[in-house]
Amino acid sequence: MVLTAIRRAEKTRVMPRKRVRKNPHEAETEIALDNVSVSYPLASGAQKTVLHRLNLDIRAGEFVVVLGETGCGKSTLLRLVLGQEFPTEGTVDVDGKRVRRIDARCGYVPQKYALFPDRTVMQNVMYGPENAFCGWTARLLPSFWRFRKSLRAEAAAMLQRMGLRTTDFHKYPQQLSGGMQQRVAIAQALLMRPPVLLMDEAFSALDPSTRASLQQQMHDLWQESRPTILFVTHNTSEAILLGTRLIVLKPHQEGDQESNVLLDMQLPQSSEPLSVRKKTRDFEQLREHVKHCAFRESDFEVERRAVQEMPRRVEASE
Amino acid sequence: MSATGPAFHLTDIQGRPRRLWTQSLSWMLFLVGILLYSQFSVARHKENPEDRVIPSGAQLIQGVKSAVLEQPEEDDPLDATATTWQRVSHGMLWRDTVSSSRRFFISLLLLIPAILLGLHMAVFPYAEAFFLRFFLFFDKIVALSLLPILFIVFGIDEWSKIMLMVIGVGPTLMLDTYNIAKSVPREQVVKAFTLQSSSLDVTYRVILKQILPQIINSVRLNLKPLALFLFAGEMIASTDGLAYRIAIMRRHMGMDIIIPYLLWVAALLFAMDALLRFANRRLHPWY
Amino acid sequence: MRSFCPRGILKCKAGKYPRQQSLGRAFAANGALLVALAFLCACCTPGYAAAPTFTVGWSVYAGWNPYFYMARSGILKRWADKYGVVIKVQRFDYAASLDAFVGKNIDACTMTNMEALDMPAAAGVDSTALIVGDYSNGNDAVLARSGLTLAQLPGKRIMLVQKTVSEYLLERAFEVNGLGAQIPRLRLMNTSDSDLVGAFLGDRNNPAAVTWKPLVSQILAQDSGVHSLFDSSKIPGEILDLLVVRTDILERPDGSGVRFAKAIAGAWYETVAQLASGAPAAIAGSAAASGDSVASYKDQLRTTYLFSSPKLAEQFAEGATLRQKMDLVRQFCFRHQLLGQGVQSVDDVAIRYPDGSVQGKTNRVRLRIDATYMQMAAQGKL
Numbered sequence: 001m002v003l004t005a006i007r008r009a010e011k012t013r014v015m016p017r018k019r020v021r022k023n024p025h026e027a028e029t030e031i032a033l034d035n036v037s038v039s040y041p042l043a044s045g046a047q048k049t050v051l052h053r054l055n056l057d058i059r060a061g062e063f064v065v066v067l068g069e070t071g072c073g074k075s076t077l078l079r080l081v082l083g084q085e086f087p088t089e090g091t092v093d094v095d096g097k098r099v100r101r102i103d104a105r106c107g108y109v110p111q112k113y114a115l116f117p118d119r120t121v122m123q124n125v126m127y128g129p130e131n132a133f134c135g136w137t138a139r140l141l142p143s144f145w146r147f148r149k150s151l152r153a154e155a156a157a158m159l160q161r162m163g164l165r166t167t168d169f170h171k172y173p174q175q176l177s178g179g180m181q182q183r184v185a186i187a188q189a190l191l192m193r194p195p196v197l198l199m200d201e202a203f204s205a206l207d208p209s210t211r212a213s214l215q216q217q218m219h220d221l222w223q224e225s226r227p228t229i230l231f232v233t234h235n236t237s238e239a240i241l242l243g244t245r246l247i248v249l250k251p252h253q254e255g256d257q258e259s260n261v262l263l264d265m266q267l268p269q270s271s272e273p274l275s276v277r278k279k280t281r282d283f284e285q286l287r288e289h290v291k292h293c294a295f296r297e298s299d300f301e302v303e304r305r306a307v308q309e310m311p312r313r314v315e316a317s318e
Numbered sequence: 319m320s321a322t323g324p325a326f327h328l329t330d331i332q333g334r335p336r337r338l339w340t341q342s343l344s345w346m347l348f349l350v351g352i353l354l355y356s357q358f359s360v361a362r363h364k365e366n367p368e369d370r371v372i373p374s375g376a377q378l379i380q381g382v383k384s385a386v387l388e389q390p391e392e393d394d395p396l397d398a399t400a401t402t403w404q405r406v407s408h409g410m411l412w413r414d415t416v417s418s419s420r421r422f423f424i425s426l427l428l429l430i431p432a433i434l435l436g437l438h439m440a441v442f443p444y445a446e447a448f449f450l451r452f453f454l455f456f457d458k459i460v461a462l463s464l465l466p467i468l469f470i471v472f473g474i475d476e477w478s479k480i481m482l483m484v485i486g487v488g489p490t491l492m493l494d495t496y497n498i499a500k501s502v503p504r505e506q507v508v509k510a511f512t513l514q515s516s517s518l519d520v521t522y523r524v525i526l527k528q529i530l531p532q533i534i535n536s537v538r539l540n541l542k543p544l545a546l547f548l549f550a551g552e553m554i555a556s557t558d559g560l561a562y563r564i565a566i567m568r569r570h571m572g573m574d575i576i577i578p579y580l581l582w583v584a585a586l587l588f589a590m591d592a593l594l595r596f597a598n599r600r601l602h603p604w605y
Numbered sequence: 606m607r608s609f610c611p612r613g614i615l616k617c618k619a620g621k622y623p624r625q626q627s628l629g630r631a632f633a634a635n636g637a638l639l640v641a642l643a644f645l646c647a648c649c650t651p652g653y654a655a656a657p658t659f660t661v662g663w664s665v666y667a668g669w670n671p672y673f674y675m676a677r678s679g680i681l682k683r684w685a686d687k688y689g690v691v692i693k694v695q696r697f698d699y700a701a702s703l704d705a706f707v708g709k710n711i712d713a714c715t716m717t718n719m720e721a722l723d724m725p726a727a728a729g730v731d732s733t734a735l736i737v738g739d740y741s742n743g744n745d746a747v748l749a750r751s752g753l754t755l756a757q758l759p760g761k762r763i764m765l766v767q768k769t770v771s772e773y774l775l776e777r778a779f780e781v782n783g784l785g786a787q788i789p790r791l792r793l794m795n796t797s798d799s800d801l802v803g804a805f806l807g808d809r810n811n812p813a814a815v816t817w818k819p820l821v822s823q824i825l826a827q828d829s830g831v832h833s834l835f836d837s838s839k840i841p842g843e844i845l846d847l848l849v850v851r852t853d854i855l856e857r858p859d860g861s862g863v864r865f866a867k868a869i870a871g872a873w874y875e876t877v878a879q880l881a882s883g884a885p886a887a888i889a890g891s892a893a894a895s896g897d898s899v900a901s902y903k904d905q906l907r908t909t910y911l912f913s914s915p916k917l918a919e920q921f922a923e924g925a926t927l928r929q930k931m932d933l934v935r936q937f938c939f940r941h942q943l944l945g946q947g948v949q950s951v952d953d954v955a956i957r958y959p960d961g962s963v964q965g966k967t968n969r970v971r972l973r974i975d976a977t978y979m980q981m982a983a984q985g986k987l
Contacts, residue, residue: 104514113509116506557795565795570942
């Protein structure tokens with residue numbers, strides 16, 4: 001009885017294999033936001049609208065960067081896709097299905113607390129796929145151990161790809177630097193092969209040189225396997241360097257009829273290293289243009305405030 | 319202090335006392351305590367050689383001997399041929415320790431559901447809505463005042479004492495677990511769900527696993543309240559146990575037995591605390 | 606309050622006692638600390654006032670409640686003034702009053718003959734019983750449920766405060782009824798008096814309890830299925846309630862201790878005379894001491910044999926039966942190791958009677974029953 005139940009569980013929960021597209025030439029819609037509004041009732045009785053009539057269509061393989069000043073609703077957008085928050089109006093679909101709860105359709109890399117502190121790097125990375133393979137009732141079956149063995153090799157490859165040394169595999173997160181932790185977090189999310197990878201200010205807490213190297217790595221990674229990425233940031237350079245599509249949001253003003261989207265543009269791609277591209281004239285011009293659109297204050301000022309408000313903002317909106 | 323090294327005054331925060339110093343300083347208060355005690359004892363015995371309030375060293379040794387080797391008087395006497403081990407295992411200290419420990423550990427076991435309830439309250443919104451307000455209030459009830467009701471519900475025997483301990487410490491431990499679990503960053507829960515965890519996975523394999531060391535620390539802090547409730551219960555109604563013996567000895571000022579008993583209880587609690595601390599360090603190297 | 610240590614140290618510091626080796630060494634070891642401590646103690650010790658002050662501790666019990674009335678009504682003040690002393694009366698819990706007396710924080714204290722033996726006397730505090738106030742004449746009782754008899758009690762759980770007169774009464778109940786051999790088979794559960802009523806009534810499976818009034822009355826009133834198997838009226842004069850004073854107080858060279866004894870004896874017999882005559886103020890005042898109603902207190906008095914005149918008390922104290930009764934009590938104390946773990950013989954805690962005879966070793970007299978003041982009261986010489 002028990003054994004058959006376990007077998008059934010094992011059958012139904014299969015590790016997501018590499019996704020096959022029906023038509024390789026026409027990329028399907030991965031994330032669809034249809035007429036989405038989000039508003040909160042305030043203590044005064046008024047309504048605070050964060051997102052207004054947002055229509056967004058993100059296709060598979062796009063690297064979408066969401067940029068905007070503080071309070072423009074970019075984190076809300078990300079939480080909508082994640083399933084941590086729900087629209088007051090309109091619908092959100094990911095991978096062709098309505099978002100009703102947080103699930104494995106999205107990979108998630110937050111700014112902090114991305115890793116489980118009680119597990120080693122390897123355990124952290126393997127946690128998700130193990131869950132996907134079977135529930136913990138079926139863990140005694142030999143098939144699980146075989147799967148685990150192959151998974152371990154895959155995880156090791158992924159970690160090495162992200163720049164970790166094998167000696168780091170059995171360390172606990174707190175023994176690693178912030179940059180290393182984020183690398184592990186990305187590997188952890190990617191190993192699940194989610195339809196969508198969500199990155200919420202993932203590099204904001206890192207120092208500039210670590211940040212640059214992680215950006216390069218992210219860029220290479222996308223070039224290689226073209227996952228769908230929704231990347232939220234408040235840093236203009238980062239946005240332009242990484243994305244294939246840039247969405248700039250503006251805060252919703254009372255009485256505004258149009259949506260929050262200020263700018264929705266495709267970005268030019270090139271294969272040269274980011275550090276080289278950063279120094280080109282084109283890049284400089286583009287950056288000035290976007291910055292001018294996106295921020296009413298100086299970038300420095302926004303960045304300072306954003307960093308200050310970051311942790312509180314997450315809590316306050318929950 | 320060496321001539322070449324930096325010189326720090328005794329009251330300097332920057333001071334770096336040597337190991338020999340820190341070690342000997344840490345024993346200082348023990349020494350002072352013993353000296354003061356013997357001082358009082360000697361002074362009192364000068365005035366009254368039979369004083370029982372602050373027993374002398376010889377009285378204490380005699381007290382320890384009879385506590386360890388002599389049987390409680392309510393038991394049938396052993397025959398004269400009994401070995402030392404038989405005498406110890408039938409001695410009052412051992413018998414009392416066994417019966418008190420049994421109560422202690424049973425209630426400790428019964429506290430596990432309380433901890434899990436606290437965890438569930440923190441994780442499951444419906445459980446939180448259902449339980450939290452009640453237990454916030456229930457926690458404030460002074461458990462000792464419930465004793466007459468406990469006697470009626472659980473009888474006068476073991477269970478009323480055990481339930482006194484559980485009711486006294488359980489809500490505190492539960493609410494502490496709740497707070498600890500609540501302070502786990504939201505990102506962890508979100509992340510776990512994106513890694514295809516079930517709700518139970520999140521509760522037990524993500525949250526419980528990472529707050530376990532904090533829960534153990536909370537249990538360590540609650541060992542003393544637990545012992546306090548045990549003592550209160552045993553003093554009010556019992557036929558054996560460490561506090562029972564102390565209550566009986568108090569009737570005729572048997573401080574020569576009471577003081578060894580108190581030190582023994584302190585040592586047991588200290589050992590238990592050390593054991594938990596050690597286990598915490600070994601089991602959770604990441605903490 | 607005087608802390609319990611200072612005098613010893615102060616004397617040592619003053620050099621009245623020859624310093625012993627160990628003591629001297631100990632002083633050298635932590636001299637500075639002790640000097641500080643001695644100074645502290647010196648500050649705590651009250652300076653000598655004009656009139657010597659004595660503190661009497663009492664606890665709630667039918668036979669001791671009159672102390673409260675005595676202090677309240679001014680009777681005590683009048684007698685104290687007459688003898689030029691100041692007497693303070695302080696209420697304690699029973700156990701705490703004994704601790705305070707043994708710790709020498711109070712000078713005189715009310716207690717039963719049994720505790721007088723196993724607390725101060727056994728702890729080496731030489732004490733004198735000044736006043737034999739009353740004996741329990743039905744105040745203490747063995748209660749049982751559903752028609753149980755004494756012979757059926759062994760093996761059943763009996764709730765009582767162990768090592769007190771309750772246990773003594775229980776054992777005496779068996780002895781008197783010829784069931785002495787059953788005593789080792791008794792299963793006793795030590796139950797605090799504050800929770801005994803609730804615990805006993807809370808569960809109808811509890812077969813028996815031994816306790817005292819007013820708890821006895823509370824149990825009997827609330828559960829008609831409970832009946833009394835045996836009470837202290839069957840062993841009259843064995844459970845005595847005394848006023849005990851430390852012998853060294855009585856023997857103070859300035860004679861203030863004797864004056865204190867005279868004052869308190871005088872005040873006591875004046876109070877008791879009022880009670881015996883049924884003066885409403887005296888009865889209401891004594892009932893108020895424990896917050897009892899007058900009716901309840903009268904009920905307690907009915908089962909308390911109060912020596913209403915000093916003559917009666919003196920006769921009892923000098924009578925031959927007291928010796929036999931005290932022997933029963935001291936044997937009980939010895940059997941239960943209440944005289945101390947190390948005491949080898951019952952005679953190590955000896956009792957001296959008014960006629961000068963000693964029960965036990967003559968060099969180990971610890972409790973003295975002194976009829977002098979009762980006699981003086983009887984003769985009207987106070």
